[in-house]
Amino acid sequence: MSLSQGRTILAIPGPSVMPDRVLNAMHNAAPNIYAGPLVEAMPAIVADLKTVARTGHHVAIYIGNGHAAWEAANTNMFSAGDHALSLVTGRFGEGWGQSVGALGVNVQAIDFGRRGPVDPAQVEQALRADRDHKIKVVLATHVDTSTSVRNDIPAIRAAIDAAGHPALLAVDCIASMGCDRFEMDAWGVDVAVAASQKGLMVPPGLGFVWLSDKARVACATSDRRTPYWDWTVRTAATEFWMYFGGTAPTHHLMGLRESLNMLVHEEGLDHVWARHATLARAVWAAFDVWGTGPGAGAVELNIADPAYRSHAVTAARITAPMATRLREWCEREAGLTLGIGLGMAQPGTPESHGFLRVGHMGHVNAHMILGTLGVMEAGLRALGAPHSPGGVGAAAAVIAGV
Ligand SMILES: *Cc1c(COP(=O)(O)O)cnc(C)c1O
Numbered sequence: 001m002s003l004s005q006g007r008t009i010l011a012i013p014g015p016s017v018m019p020d021r022v023l024n025a026m027h028n029a030a031p032n033i034y035a036g037p038l039v040e041a042m043p044a045i046v047a048d049l050k051t052v053a054r055t056g057h058h059v060a061i062y063i064g065n066g067h068a069a070w071e072a073a074n075t076n077m078f079s080a081g082d083h084a085l086s087l088v089t090g091r092f093g094e095g096w097g098q099s100v101g102a103l104g105v106n107v108q109a110i111d112f113g114r115r116g117p118v119d120p121a122q123v124e125q126a127l128r129a130d131r132d133h134k135i136k137v138v139l140a141t142h143v144d145t146s147t148s149v150r151n152d153i154p155a156i157r158a159a160i161d162a163a164g165h166p167a168l169l170a171v172d173c174i175a176s177m178g179c180d181r182f183e184m185d186a187w188g189v190d191v192a193v194a195a196s197q198k199g200l201m202v203p204p205g206l207g208f209v210w211l212s213d214k215a216r217v218a219c220a221t222s223d224r225r226t227p228y229w230d231w232t233v234r235t236a237a238t239e240f241w242m243y244f245g246g247t248a249p250t251h252h253l254m255g256l257r258e259s260l261n262m263l264v265h266e267e268g269l270d271h272v273w274a275r276h277a278t279l280a281r282a283v284w285a286a287f288d289v290w291g292t293g294p295g296a297g298a299v300e301l302n303i304a305d306p307a308y309r310s311h312a313v314t315a316a317r318i319t320a321p322m323a324t325r326l327r328e329w330c331e332r333e334a335g336l337t338l339g340i341g342l343g344m345a346q347p348g349t350p351e352s353h354g355f356l357r358v359g360h361m362g363h364v365n366a367h368m369i370l371g372t373l374g375v376m377e378a379g380l381r382a383l384g385a386p387h388s389p390g391g392v393g394a395a396a397a398v399i400a401g402v
Pocket of ligand 1: 066
């Protein structure tokens with residue numbers, strides 16, 4: 001008998017669960033875009049977006065998803081024939097590098113595999129080898145959502161500095177912004193990109209690019225820049241239309257105003273980060289128990305070292321085809337939607353059947369995570385999947401702080 005009636009939970013790594021407060025804030029008639037509350041709200045929205053990225057520099061807002069935010073950054077950073085170094089730890093790092101390459105930029109990629117972080121020593125080596133300082137930008141992914149690895153951004157900055165290389169550091173924070181600690185200025189990040197539908201808890205449709213003064217100067221003559229994406233106009237916006245290069249994303253801004261109220265002015269970013277960290281540890285604790293004992297290895301976290309695991313998403317291996325069967329069971333029988341595996345399988349194998357991802361980003365709390373894990377454990381039992389029971393108890397101990 002299916003027990004899926006009741007409120008469902010979407011535990012995929014974006015779009016994330018949206019707060020009712022955000023949805024309600026969007027439930028308005030079309031506003032005036034020439035004067036009035038929405039126009040007047042912009043300076044504070046911009047200030048709060050800078051707070052979220054921990055920067056005193058600039059932010060540009062675009063109407064688009066994460067892929068659009070990549071292109072926004074790309075067109076501003078590069079001229080045709082420039083060089084970039086792309087650090088790949090999963091499907092998204094690969095994708096960003098490809099989108100840069102499509103602009104006629106020479107992209108040198110270093111692939112660190114799918115099960116661990118960027119090795120800063122290799123970054124330093126690659127930059128030392130670039131004696132003429134051709135590489136203009138190092139592209140890094142903070143959290144690669146496909147593998148759930150969390151890269152050590154300060155260590156990558158340190159590697160660039162150790163090589164004495166002037167390259168800018170650009171970081172994809174689409175999965176991590178508002179989930180994992182990110183300190184743009186303190187970490188020496190020049191460009192950061194994010195989107196609205198993950199940690200920021202707003203529907204997909206807004207992309208953000210934060211940039212330092214250094215990036216603005218270094219990229220002043222980039223020839224791939226086109227009017228819509230031009231960050232020079234957007235970061236100096238004083239008129240409402242200038243923020244968006246046309247009609248504003250009115251209702252997304254209403255939702256964003258409310259989510260920033262929650263993240264910045266009510267809960268506070270440090271608490272937001274700590275909440276995500278604790279809930280992530282609860283998820284890992286459950287998987288650790290499921291994966292021990294008889295049948296060990298049938299259930300396994302993709303990233304072995306907790307220091308390099310995302311607090312927003314967890315990728316796991318569950319022997320094929322059980323990962324797919326478990327996802328289907330959870331949705332059909334219990335109203336829980338888990339994320340598919342992405343970009344992790346060997347070539348030629350049906351990739352998602354041996355992998356899944358649990359999204360725990362944004363508007364999530366302890367009972368949602370314990371409910372998610374409880375349903376997953378029920379599914380493992382119902383399907384007769386090899387695992388050790390007791391994962392939910394281990395997660396409860398993390399939540400209890402004992
Ligand atoms: C989700 C995500 C993207 C892509 O964002 P879209 O909004 O789906 O275009 C890129 N990079 C990372 C790290 C992501 O998590």
